Amino acid sequence: MRYSAPGVYIEEIDSGPRPISAVGTETAGFIGTAPRADAAINEAIAINNWSEFLRRYAGDGLASTDLANAVQGFFLNGGSRCYIANIPEGAPIAGKGLDALNLVDEIAMIAAPGRTDFSSHEALVSAAASLKDRVAILDGPAQVDDIARLTQVGSVESEPASGGDEGGEGTGGGRRSRAKAGGLRPPMDDKGYGAFYFPWLRARDALDPAKIVSVPPSGHMAGIFARTDAERGVHKAPANLPIRGALGLTQMLSQAEQGLLNDAGVNCIRFFTREGIRIWGARTIAPAESNWRYLNVRRLFAMIEESIAISTRWVVFEPNDRPLWKAIERDVGAFLTLLWRQGALAGAKPEQAFFVRCNEETNPPEVIDAGQVVVLVGIAPVKPAEFVIFRIGQSPTGTMVEGN
Structure with a gap:
């Protein structure tokens, strides 16, 4: 500004602080097969309530899937917004659907409901670790004969459901887990970008409430993550909380069995006589001696890092x-x-x-x-x-x- 005539000149300058705002941590991303298998294939579509999911991905006469049951569990347990990547039945997780979710910066947690195989877990954890702004919620098998196998890293194959599950009612086109020889634990991640949950839930079918079916826990867990973040903050461990909509479990666990699994980073879902069904673990799949063994610590740091990175872009140049x-x-x-x-x-x-x-x-x-x-x-x-x-x-x- 040039000053030519004598006088008083007032100039406004931006000298105050530039506040750093915390990024959101309550949005989930789900990948799987929807009841309407041809709806928005391999696209990341934002869904804000259960009615919207039904309108886009379900229809009269269609059977439910693990994805549908998980999304219903997400909204039932306090979730308010998620992204859906509908992929063909049996398609690998590592593909265009996961790539579409990776492009959505808003997502803070990802899951592939019902996928219990090693390659799916590895794809989810790798995506979360590379982006560093989200965690992967991993489903364990519905039930196991030997608890110790959940402490060993291995693989699980998935096969199309044949119309019935362990309890006799089918999920209508979902996937069942069948263990291979060896361990069942997902791949180790030293930075703690994955959380592993066992067993599955028994709940009402999303599209046919008259049926009680086995439901993968990842959708319900994501909803509880979102509810805890909104009510207490991302620093609060999402554990010791009731699971809305859960009527039972596919396998009961004892205190001794939980002790074995907890050391291996397996978050158990337990039934207590007075409290009902609750999440009874808040660990990641990082080693027990790692600084990242607690889920709330991992998510807190992810939020802080992303918040600082976004809000300090003014520094460049x-x-x-x-x-x-x-x-x-x-x-x-x-x-x-x-x-x-x-x-x-x-x-x-x-x-x-x-x-x-x-x-x-x-x-x-x-x-x-x-x-x-x-x-x-x-x-x-x-x-x-x-x-x-x-x-x-x-x-x-x-x-x-x-x-x-």
Whole structure:
């Protein structure tokens, strides 16, 4: 602006912080075969309620599928928006349908309901790990004769349903799992981008409520993920919650069996006499010694990373010097402080919950000459109280223990 005449000039400048907004984590992506097998093949279509799914992918006289039962379970358990990729019956998961879901940045969790084979699990986990903004929800087999096989990495083949399931009622064109020799656990993922659930649920058929059928748990789990995120936040482990619509389980598990499976990263679905059917696990398929063994930690970091990446695009091509570094520290610090106040990060003070460094130490001359600006961020996530231990002992009669 040129100044020629004496006077007072007022200019507006943008000098305030640029808030970082948390990305959504409640949208699911499902891939499978719909009752209407020819509807929008290999396309990712947004669905906002169960009635919309029926209108697009079902019809009078059509039999239900694992995909239909899972989507109904998603909306029944608190889900509000998902994407559907309808693929031909028997088609591999790794294909155009999964590619279509990969292009949707909004998706935060993906599942292939009823697909229990090793190759399907591997395709889902690989997609989630490569994109780093979503997790894969994996269905275990409906039931097993030997629980120990679920702790061993192996493979499971899927075959078309023949009109009846373990309980005698068919899912009308879904898929059944038949175990091969060896383990049944999905492929190990060191970064924890997959969560494995066992067993299946018994529920009313989505298109024929008079039937009670076996339903893969991934759709119901995705709905509970979404409900937990909306009510408590992504940092809350989606476990110890009732499963709406579940009438029973295809296999009952004991406390001892759960102990064996929990160490292997198998999230069990249990029936308790007083509480009913609940999710009783919140682990990923990462090794037990990994920092990514808890599902809420993995999802929290995915949300934080994507939120920062999207909201700091303004930094690109800015002058790479101290004013920029301080602005980055300010904006990222404000975002993490908000998460700490919401209970997502551990620590009594923000300094104990996180740190953000962007200075001469992280950006020496050689880094600046390479056109890079490096920001170092450390985060202390909250982890679930997985094992609650009460140590109870006897004390002499009349003795009272006082605390400060």
